[in-house]
Amino acid sequence: MNNHVPAVAFTASGYELPSYEAVIPEAALSGTLERARLVIVGGGLTGLTLAADLATRGISAVILDDDNTVGVRGASSRGMVYAQKTLEVMDRLGIAERMIAKGVTWSVGRTLSGEDVVYSFNRAQENRSKQPAFVNLQQFYLEWFLVDRLRELGAEIRWLNKVVAVEPGESQVRLSVESAAGSYTIEADFVVDATGAGSQIRSALGLATNAAQHLDRWCICDVRCTDLDVPERWTWVDAPFNGGRAVWQHMMADHVWRLDYQLAPDADPSEAAELATAAARVREHLGPEIAFELVWVGPWAYRTQVLDQFRLGRIFFAGDAAHVMSPFGARGGNSGVQDADNLGWKLALVLAGKAKPDLLDSYDAERRPAAQENIRVTSRTARFLAPQSAFERRLRQVTLDLSREHGFGQSLVNTGRLSLPNRYTASPILGEGGGFCFPDLALADAQGKTKFLSGLLGELGTGSLGLYVPRPGRDPARAAISGIGGDGLPYLVRTLDIGQGATRCGLSDPGGEIARLAALAPGDFVAVRPDLYCGGILRSATAAGVEALLARSVGFGATR
Structure with missing residues (x-):
């Protein structure tokens, strides 16, 4: 069956994404209390992955989303590098072939300082999995594929149903939900909050996020360019065409390139994102002969945050609702998928009566340390790309100089340690020697x-x-x-x-x-x-x- 999503249209305000009809549940019409075993709040990457995982295991969930589209309306490509573990998960869910057909498969990465390649890798040389090392694909496409798959599996996504209040209890969680036909209440055995970094559920429960803001600023330029065909990851530590600052370059679907430019410390992010300024920056990067079209431009900064617990009684937090990290190494979206991959089978066994409820404690025991590790890894990259002192700047320069002359110096160049499955250690369900992840051998x-x-x-x-x-x-x-x-x-x-x-x-x-x-x-x-x-x-x-x-x-x- 050929049901591939076509290329989306590009408009002055960004990508033109699909819209879905608002869902009016029976409880909103009748005013009766709805009962559910599991509610997933948030129809983004993590929530949709979890719902699809459970559906393939025969477990239905109520999926609530306060929007009626995929991605973020008018926004950029967002997440776009999907690592092998994510591809293995999506293969099990039945959509990896669509991702590979639509996206850009790659395994080679190069890091440059000025004009010199100071580090390179080829993950294909060590690949033992059924899946390739990486696929670049705009996040809305992956979410789109997940929505289609959920429909095939008979799952219901309640678009334009917004959770406005949460009341945790010992035996159930009560959610107040607003729909186009009015408010209603759901009592659920379990709730998963996958609503993202701005989670209102998390805020309503008064949970500390342990947030830290980084001063570094960047500008994304999604650029359509048919004259280039380089399916590799290129990063510059100090690009001469960007004032000696960092640049990332990734090829995505539809001949669209994701170009991320590090801004000067005193730059005005809104000015940097003006179309004329962005076009000049891209022209300096690509040279005078390459034709391109700006698809979307926007500034971004990054922060880190992580909850003290990923489980609060019968409520679980996953993806950006549980943890936020800088995007270096593509650990954000991939980490959310791994949260879903970890939690899904455990919920399925518990809801099917085949496992004790305390199996669910292992979700926090495994995924919270993984998030902390990802934050440590990405924070080290941030310090390498944006040194905060004269000593750090000197250390980076020494590292770059060594990398030009000595092989061991190349391993010290840090423009993003790419996402790999985290190793689990202190988990109640692991035996001796366990905790590492097998590829799909x-x-x-x-x-x-x-x-x-x-x-x-x-x-x-x-x-x-x-x-x-x-x-x-x-x-x-x-x-x-x-x-x-x-x-x-x-x-x-x-x-x-x-x-x-x-x-x-x-x-x-x-x-x-x-x-x-x-x-x-x-x-x-x-x-x-x-x-x-x-x-x-x-x-x-x-x-x-x-x-x-x-x-x-x-x-x-x-x-x-």
Whole structure:
């Protein structure tokens, strides 16, 4: 079925985005109290991803959004670099092919100082996943695809339904909602706030955001240019065409380029965003021969914030409602997708009655430290791009000088450490050796057919996949371990051939990647969670140990 979104129109006020009809719920017409098991507030990237994740697991949610479009009306491309983990999530949700077809796939990045390349990388050289390293795509397209997918899955998005009050309780959360037909009330078992950095729910609950504002200022220029075709990430630390300040350059869909220009400390952001000023800046960048059209221009600054807790009773905070970080390294939108990826399967198991409610505590235990790490990483980039003292400026110059002469100096150049899955440590559901994320690796079944990890987990449903490496010859533990799980339990064990000489294994690891990442040997066992994270590793595994680790990884029974 060819249902790709066409190129959007460009207008003087920005992108021309789709509009959806306001939804009038029955409760608004009848004045009755509505009951729901789960309400997701916010139809942006994080909220839509979470809703789609749950829908593919057979869990319906009420989705409320106070607007009637995707992206931000009249605004820019916003998020646009989607990393491999996000692509793996979207592949599971059924829209990665659309993203790749519409966007720009890339793996090469170059960092320049003046005219010199001082650092470069090629993520394709180390790629072991089914998905490419990166795809550049304007955020509204991804949200658009998610809306289409949710419609295919039968989910209802209530456009122009605004939450105006929240009352948390021990057994439910009460939301007051305004619609075009009047107000109504929903009582929900659980609520997820995915309304973004300006969350009114968070403010109403009086939660501290621990916010910090950075003085650095930038100007985005989304530029349509058909004369260029460079599907790479280029960043300048001190671009000669931008007064010796930083510049980012990314190619996106529709021949639109995302150009970010660092402004002088004393620049007036509104003046910098005037069309004539922006056009002159782009002309200086591209040279006199390249034709271009300004699509959108706007200044931006960045701040950081992170909640003290991502869970407050029956309310969860995800995406920018939970954390905000500078955009360096594309960690903002990708982090929100990973929040949804982490929370979705846990909510699904709890709502299906297959896991204890305290499984949900692991969301905060895993995703809050991840947000803190992302803030630390992006803050270091900010200091490199905008040194705050003479010492920092000198240190950066020394680093750039070293990078021109010595290979080790290149690794010190920091224009954005690109998004990778965070490692989880202090989590109640992780066993020994767990907490790292597997790529979507290719295995083979007993007939030699390729099976990706995500597909194997999809066949299982919502649960953990256990992989046992049998000892060659007689293995007294094999029969007991390989029979664990199934029959409605949220986990299942398969035997894995890593070349150890065991026969009749259900799966094999032809590339040796799982064996390498988990350092597996005969007799070992590894648990793979629904989000492709390692739930734990057992050396010289026993049936009792395997069952306990799998149950722990999905909150089956007490998690603490």
